[in-house]
Amino acid sequence: MRILDGGLVTTVQDTGRYGHYHIGMPPSGAMDQYAHKVGNWLVGNDESDATLEMTYMGADVEFESDTVFAVTGADMEPKLEDEPIPTWTAVRAEAGDTLSFEFATEGVRSYLAVAGGVDIEPVMGSRATYTLIGIGGHEGRSLEAGDELPIGEPSADADAMVGASVDEANRPDYSRTEISVVMGLCDYRLTDDGRERFLDADWNVSDEADRVGYRFEGPDITDMFEEREQPFGAGTDVTNVVDLGYPVGSIQMAGQPIILMRDAVTGGGYVTVGTVVSPDRDALAQCRTHSTVDFNAVDVEDALEIRQDRDARLETVQNSLEDATQ
Amino acid sequence: MSDGTITRQELPSPRYEYGGDDWVFVELAEAMSFDANFKAQAITQEIRQNSLEGLIEVAPSNASYLIQFDPDVLHPDELIEELRSLEDEIDVSDYQWEARVFDIPVLYDDPWTRDTLMDFRERHQDPDATDLEYSAELNGFDSVEAFIDHHAGAPHMVTMIGFVPGLPFCFQMVPRDEQIEVPKYEQPRTATPSRAIGFGGAFTAIYPVPGAGGYQLYGRTPVEVLDVDQELSAFEESMVLPNPGDILNFRQIDREEYDEIREAVEDGTYEYNYEQVEFEPQAFFEDPRGYNEQLLEVLD
Numbered sequence: 001m002r003i004l005d006g007g008l009v010t011t012v013q014d015t016g017r018y019g020h021y022h023i024g025m026p027p028s029g030a031m032d033q034y035a036h037k038v039g040n041w042l043v044g045n046d047e048s049d050a051t052l053e054m055t056y057m058g059a060d061v062e063f064e065s066d067t068v069f070a071v072t073g074a075d076m077e078p079k080l081e082d083e084p085i086p087t088w089t090a091v092r093a094e095a096g097d098t099l100s101f102e103f104a105t106e107g108v109r110s111y112l113a114v115a116g117g118v119d120i121e122p123v124m125g126s127r128a129t130y131t132l133i134g135i136g137g138h139e140g141r142s143l144e145a146g147d148e149l150p151i152g153e154p155s156a157d158a159d160a161m162v163g164a165s166v167d168e169a170n171r172p173d174y175s176r177t178e179i180s181v182v183m184g185l186c187d188y189r190l191t192d193d194g195r196e197r198f199l200d201a202d203w204n205v206s207d208e209a210d211r212v213g214y215r216f217e218g219p220d221i222t223d224m225f226e227e228r229e230q231p232f233g234a235g236t237d238v239t240n241v242v243d244l245g246y247p248v249g250s251i252q253m254a255g256q257p258i259i260l261m262r263d264a265v266t267g268g269g270y271v272t273v274g275t276v277v278s279p280d281r282d283a284l285a286q287c288r289t290h291s292t293v294d295f296n297a298v299d300v301e302d303a304l305e306i307r308q309d310r311d312a313r314l315e316t317v318q319n320s321l322e323d324a325t326q
Numbered sequence: 327m328s329d330g331t332i333t334r335q336e337l338p339s340p341r342y343e344y345g346g347d348d349w350v351f352v353e354l355a356e357a358m359s360f361d362a363n364f365k366a367q368a369i370t371q372e373i374r375q376n377s378l379e380g381l382i383e384v385a386p387s388n389a390s391y392l393i394q395f396d397p398d399v400l401h402p403d404e405l406i407e408e409l410r411s412l413e414d415e416i417d418v419s420d421y422q423w424e425a426r427v428f429d430i431p432v433l434y435d436d437p438w439t440r441d442t443l444m445d446f447r448e449r450h451q452d453p454d455a456t457d458l459e460y461s462a463e464l465n466g467f468d469s470v471e472a473f474i475d476h477h478a479g480a481p482h483m484v485t486m487i488g489f490v491p492g493l494p495f496c497f498q499m500v501p502r503d504e505q506i507e508v509p510k511y512e513q514p515r516t517a518t519p520s521r522a523i524g525f526g527g528a529f530t531a532i533y534p535v536p537g538a539g540g541y542q543l544y545g546r547t548p549v550e551v552l553d554v555d556q557e558l559s560a561f562e563e564s565m566v567l568p569n570p571g572d573i574l575n576f577r578q579i580d581r582e583e584y585d586e587i588r589e590a591v592e593d594g595t596y597e598y599n600y601e602q603v604e605f606e607p608q609a610f611f612e613d614p615r616g617y618n619e620q621l622l623e624v625l626d
Contacts (some may be wrong), residue, residue: 018382019381019382019383020383020385020491021383021384021385021392021394021488022370022383022384022385022487022488022491022570023487023488023491023492023564023566023569024487024488024489024493024566025491026492063620131488131536132491132535132537132554133490133535133554134554140554161381181346182344182345182346182347184343184344184345185343185345185351185597186343186353188341213546218584231355231356231357232356232358232359232502232528233357233358233389233497233507233527233528233529234356234357234358234527235510235526235527236509236510237508237509237510240510240527241356242356242357242358242388242389242390242527242528243388243486243488243489243495243527243529244351244353244387244388244389244390244392245351245385245387245388245390245391245392245486245488246392247345247346247349247351247392247394248349248394249345249346249349250345250349254514262497265488265490266385266487266488266489266490267387267392267486267488267489267491268488269510269526269527269540272351275344275345275346275349276346277346277347278346278347278348287521297580300340300344300347300402303344303346303347304347304397304401304402306347307347307348307397311398
């Protein structure tokens with residue numbers, strides 16, 4: 001597959017790189033795991049195969065051999081040889097065909113899955129691109145015009161998938177802006193009133209929203225915290241703590257709230273007050289700059305239920321797509 | 327005044343916190359201490375060895391630790407129960423580990439971090455002083471030289487790796503009343519040179535890559551703490567140099583030595599000076615000065 005135009009930010013991603021958080025290595029991987037996995041299943045791949053993640057404005061690519069592909073996630077009005085093609089659907093392309101995209105009309109990130117997956121050498125068990133230190137993906141960076149990406153051997157099912165499609169009901173609604181959060185970590189630093197104001201406020205996704213984290217604009221946060229004599233080693237600001245680990249999905253209060261995403265900084269000295277539940281990290285990855293997000297506090301049992309609902313939905317999609325090959 | 331020993335800290339009851347559906351964060355103490363850190367190291371090493379089904383990430387931090395797990399296999403409450411029982415069982419004075427002691431040469435007050443800190447004076451508490459001058463005065467030192475001698479005068483334990491890959495947070499191995507404490511910048515800088523030596527709260531950090539940062543800037547090391555391509559011999563097993571629990575000794579060098587070492591690092595021929603030791607917390611607590619001297623002998 002050849003990249004004719006890299007779009008805004010296009011990287012190779014997969015389900016992520018695990019087991020290295022203690023050396024400061026975030027998982028990376030597709031920001032919207034749901035769209036990534038479903039895209040892979042649509043073309044007969046394993047969910048861990050590598051796809052292309054495109055941001056706001058997709059890439060233009062040329063297929064170098066006959067193949068089956070699918071586009072999931074945000075709608076960027078994909079066109080194959082200038083003809084509109086459906087999203088969330090397996091499509092056949094011939095050698096030499098060009099796939100192009102427009103600016104996303106809803107959501108932020110689209111995934112291009114190709115039968116066989118992007119077949120580059122994994123780094124520490126993953127093909128996910130982590131640009132900060134330049135590892136994974138294609139040369140550890142965003143794709144540019146002229147890049148050539150090798151594609152793996154398609155599975156035996158790939159051809160039979162052509163035309164298979166995900167039910168409307170199982171395509172996420174990317175206009176949704178309610179994000180479920182388990183409050184906790186160091187939220188004891190918030191006053192009761194501060195906690196309430198944090199949860200009630202309208203938070204706008206700022207233009208500093210990328211794979212590392214989403215920074216939000218809203219009310220002043222400094223008066224949401226309890227004054228205290230700062231503990232030894234924490235630093236002097238009311239939002240400082242002795243440097244600690246930040247979960248992916250956690251909300252750190254560094255002047256403004258920042259929710260850490262899949263290329264997270266893994267730790268630091270700002271207070272964390274809660275964590276977005278994992279399915280809603282996918283949803284947040286599709287929230288656009290300037291959109292308003294509503295944080296909804298849930299307890300851990302609710303969080304586990306939200307996860308189970310998502311898993312059940314994924315299983316339904318996977319089963320229906322497996323039936324398509326029979 | 328201290329009697330030269332490390333005063334043991336009574337830790338509060340740990341705070342066990344859910345991080346969404348798939349993380350547990352455990353805060354052992356709000357304040358930094360060797361007790362809190364060694365306990366975090368001990369529990370995280372123990373939980374790794376127990377090879378509990380469903381663990382994804384196990385990351386010790388300064389006075390806390392973080393675990394990611396697969397809730398389909400391991401319920402968070404089951405994990406917390408396991409962590410509570412480890413917390414009861416572990417006595418850090420019985421706990422020992424294999425640590426590597428590294429020589430880390432540092433050009434203090436180097437031209438690169440000095441340029442950077444001068445560019446960001448308006449974000450600093452004291453725009454008219456350098457970060458070293460500010461920190462020396464705040465901590466009651468008569469001169470920048472005396473402050474540098476103190477920073478380089480006793481080794482530092484790596485108590486956490488994070489923020490970005492390979493960035494060590496280091497806590498100086500001296501009694502509390504000899505420890506340096508400085509605020510972070512009022513507003514973080516948007517730039518920091520790679521290999522800068524920074525200080526914030528009670529921690530020294532080495533920045534592996536250029537980027538944002540809020541720590542006071544003291545110097546620059548010619549050696550790498552992150553080698554993505556693993557070309558230098560010390561990186562054969564991992565792309566990051568120190569692990570939590572390792573010990574760094576910052577050694578003041580001059581520009582000539584800095585340039586020599588840097589050339590060797592860039593050639594890929596630099597051999598780090600380090601040795602493995604068995605670290606014994608109890609011996610360290612009782613006589614940190616004597617114990618540190620003994621530790622550093624391995625670098626001779």
